Amino acid sequence: MTQLFDLSGRTALVTGSARGIGFALAEGLANAGARVIVNGTRADTVNEAVSRLTNKGLNAQGHAFDVTNEQAVHDAFADWDRQGVQVDIVVNNAGIQFRKPLVELELSDWQRVIDTNLTSAFIVSKQAARRMIERGAGGKIVNIGSLTSEGARATVGAYTAAKGGIKMLTRAMSAEWAASNIQANAIGPGYILTDMNKPLVENPAFDAWVKSSNPSQRWGTPEELVGAAVFLSSAASSYVNGQIIYVDGGWLAVL
Ligand code: GCO
16 A cells, blocks of 8 residues: 555655755655755755755755746756656745735735746746656646635735646646646645744734634644645556645635
């Protein structure tokens, strides 16, 4: 039965995985047997993350590049082609947050959030899917959505638009790539204890709102997203397409 979830022999690229949710997912996929490629914009933090994984005996390598830069993404995949590295799984996790009311939001800040949280998934997955289709061996795309893929919260308008787009981009990918045995799905995390959310955790009113808004009455941890990521990256989800699995403590299930 555990064969279903075994990622041995697979290579997984996790974007934005030098810390936070991305790092937890990279570690989780590596623990399931994958070789993971850690990505971030800075070589020093990528290398530090890779060391943390290899020091645990996990199969990890790093590649620092900006996932919003199409040429940088193209060059990264060209490097892997030359090295004989075939990316079988892509986790589009890279994301930033920018909390400001829409009427005060600069276009440049809007664009930066959209580019990082949505467009990068297109840029990276396009390169990966081309190769998966050419190889004829199928593949996995796991996009990271959000509660804001379903509902909006004031002051995170760009993020909400991007995460809503992630849900529909996931469906668009499945519409075009499922016939090539590429399963494109998403994970919708609830409120997770990450550096990005530190200001929210430390705000007593926000902390109380999160705990009262989900029946688990607590924040989630990055590690609690690993199960869904392994499932969507493995043979266990071979007939699952265009779905978003909410790992949110039950937030969206209750009034
Ligand atoms: C915020 C948070 C959100 C949540 C996440 C919940 O400011 O509301 O940063 O981004 O972390 O999206 O799914």
